[in-house]
Amino acid sequence: xxxxxxxxxxxxxxxxxxxxxxxxxxxxxxxxxxxxxxxxxxxxxxxxxxxxxxxxxxxxxxxxxxxxxxxxxxxxxxxxxxxxxxxxxxxxxxxxxxxxxxxxxxxxxxxxxxxxxxxxxxxxxxxxxxxxxxxxxxxxxxxxxxxxx
Numbered sequence: 001x002x003x004x005x006x007x008x009x010x011x012x013x014x015x016x017x018x019x020x021x022x023x024x025x026x027x028x029x030x031x032x033x034x035x036x037x038x039x040x041x042x043x044x045x046x047x048x049x050x051x052x053x054x055x056x057x058x059x060x061x062x063x064x065x066x067x068x069x070x071x072x073x074x075x076x077x078x079x080x081x082x083x084x085x086x087x088x089x090x091x092x093x094x095x096x097x098x099x100x101x102x103x104x105x106x107x108x109x110x111x112x113x114x115x116x117x118x119x120x121x122x123x124x125x126x127x128x129x130x131x132x133x134x135x136x137x138x139x140x141x142x143x144x145x146x147x148x149x
Contacts, residue, residue, distance in 0.1 A: 041141060048140075054100060054108055059117055061097050062128040063137055065089060088125025 042053065049055040069087050095105040109126055112118045118126045 045140060052108070054098070054104075055112060057098055058094055058100075058105065058108055058112060059128075059132055060137065061094055062089060062118065062126070063132065063134060066128050067134055088121060088123070088127050090124055090126070094126070 045056050046053050049059075065087055091106040091109055092102055094100075094109065095102040098105065100108075109118060109120075113120050113126070116129060116131045119129055120126050
């Protein structure tokens with residue numbers, strides 16, 4: 001199932017998590033409804049990203065990185081949050097994370113810059129813009145979370 005994941009420990013953890021999601025779904029009708037919603041969601045996302053779900057995948061990596069950074073923001077001695085600024089990612093890192101060839105990743109990242117989802121700095125790092133935020137992701141895929149419960 002997760003043969004593209006090379007790290008054995010990571011693959012085992014992902015398999016364990018996948019099994020925990022599958023366990024309570026004994027009702028075939030519930031599985032059917034979830035699959036129906038999942039396919040409708042993918043079709044909608046595909047339509048919104050010029051027919052290419054890789055664009056959405058790349059965007060989600062940036063979004064997740066930014067959200068993770070926000071969760072780890074250190075605090076100063078008085079409880080004030082220390083602003084660390086946005087975290088840029090390079091094409092090679094994104095390529096490795098998504099298992100998409102580097103040149104393909106670089107080209108698609110360039111398209112995301114053209115469309116205003118990302119910016120590119122002089123050091124070759126890409127940054128997420130305000131065009132797609134966590135609330136947008138929740139709106140796009142949140143319905144699947146309701147079905148999973």
